[in-house]
Amino acid sequence: MDLDRHLDELRREGEKLRFCLRCLDLDTAVPSCPGWTVGQAARHTTKVHHWVASILRGGDPAQFRFERPADEALDTVLASGLDELLDALRSAPTTLDVWTLVPVPSARVFWARRQAHETAIHRVDLELAADFGVQEFDPDFAADGLDEVLATLAPHRFSPEGVSGVRTIAVTPLDANDAWTLSLTPAGVHCRSGAVDDADLSVFGLSSDLYRWAWNRAGDDQVSLRGDLGLADLWQANFRIGAERG
Known part of the structure; x- marks a missing residue:
């Protein structure tokens, strides 16, 4: 999958996650993340979006600070963080040299892919919390996600x-x-x-x-x-x- 497809999936999955968020009580438990609520899962996701946008613009990942959004502002902050992340990815040069979770050839491609799948998996979390079924992924996107988790992340995170x-x-x-x-x-x-x-x-x-x-x-x-x-x-x-x- 190319960069544009990852950006499209990131936007699409972010919109699906926001839809779930608006349909749920923030205190609803997330069964796939024991101990988490819908509010915590959504705050985590937008925090990661803002964190990666900061990294893409040269920020130190260890120095990033994020103010916890109030419940009533959570959807707005999630939307703005998604837009900020997409803008940062689109404007980043192909030769971008910033920190990544694991060694990779291209930081820009890595973060576009990682955030598309990060957002997709947390969309699943909110759908599981809602208990109204999980939307299937397109086979090529799901296979790309399998390749990321098995070939890129598992050797470092298992x-x-x-x-x-x-x-x-x-x-x-x-x-x-x-x-x-x-x-x-x-x-x-x-x-x-x-x-x-x-x-x-x-x-x-x-x-x-x-x-x-x-x-x-x-x-x-x-x-x-x-x-x-x-x-x-x-x-x-x-x-x-x-x-x-x-």
């Missing part, structure tokens, strides 16, 4: 605690020409393209369902698992991207 020997998880979407194999070892995690036939755990499903499963936003019953089911539990327990409550 804890190998509890892993003995080498264990493999193959993830294969049925509606996309992509697949990935994770090799889990006590020393860390490696991801390669393609699914091996003899993986310890094979995970199949539609891209949209696998995308949510990889982010712990869908249960094992929403995908197909074959092999060592304990590895699915290990993934859910050990893959985390820390976030402050909003």
Whole structure:
């Protein structure tokens, strides 16, 4: 997916998230993020949008400060933060050299992709809180999200605690020409393209369902698992991207 598509998805997912926010009580619990409410999830999302916009304009990520918006201003702040982030991404030079979560060839491309998927996953959180069903993702966007989480984030954000020997998880979407194999070892995690036939755990499903499963936003019953089911539990327990409550 190219930069323009990520920007389009970021805008679209931000608008969907705002729609959910306006439909929900801010104190509604978010089942996919235990301990969070809808208000906290929305505040977290807009804080991240403002934080990344600041980084893109040369700000120090460690020095960023964000004033917690009042309940009645939350939707407005979310809208302005989304606009600010989109403007910063559109105006950033292709050679932009700023801090990123992991080493990448292009900071601009990384942050456009990361924020599109950040916003998409938190849109899912609010839809799960609303309990009126989750809108499916386009297969290509979901497959791109799978590639990001498995190939880019997992090697840096999956804890190998509890892993003995080498264990493999193959993830294969049925509606996309992509697949990935994770090799889990006590020393860390490696991801390669393609699914091996003899993986310890094979995970199949539609891209949209696998995308949510990889982010712990869908249960094992929403995908197909074959092999060592304990590895699915290990993934859910050990893959985390820390976030402050909003």
